Amino acid sequence: MAAGDEEIWLDDDAGPLIRPYTVNEGRTHATVRLDMLSLVVATGDPTPEMDPEHVRVLELCHTPISVTEVAAHIRLPLAVTKVLIADLLDRGAMATRVSSPLSGAEDRALLEALLDGLQRL
Template sequence: MSDTEDGSWLDDEAGRLVRPYAVSNGRTRPSAHFDLLTLVMATGIRPQTYLGPDYDRVLALCDAPVTVAEVAAHLRLPAVITKVLLSDLVTYQALSARAPNALEATSPTDRNLLEAVLHGLRKRL
């Protein structure tokens, strides 16, 4: 990542220079419920106050529906901290969140679903 994207908060060798809990002001419990497959998307409404660069990055990532797990991976933050950021943005109505429809209709042990996940993982590796 470049310095222009993350400012001075990221070092190529050391990684993030600010502890993840500092990003969420020490909070580790989100005010809204999210699981890793919850889909979030920007609503186009911007918070009235500036929340910080991590919130800006979240909004930029959420132009299209994206899972909580994907947002956490892009931010390089633990999922619990990412959920706090997302819940703050939902509170400001800058994000909408919903459960994915495809998984509501199928069983998590459905063979077709598991094979699709395996296929996707093999493509990534």
């Protein structure tokens, strides 16, 4: 790229051209155990030193919302979203309620009910 040319970091069709792991500085594991169904809720307000992604997460979480829904709204992979949420939990800006693990029988029944509902669509 020649001097004076502007770098393009957004492709209208593809979206942002920044790798997701750069959002959380290469960290791949959250400091808190979160699963897809864990509910999170903001307990604090954004601060000036917060990254834009952290602010977006806090803005989404004024009412309890699942980790999966947060990931869908901010359009980032689940693993990246978990790290962002863990950062906010560590700062005390968010609270969580981890869902209870299902037993094998409950898990299978839930999956069968989900499959049945999807087939009806």
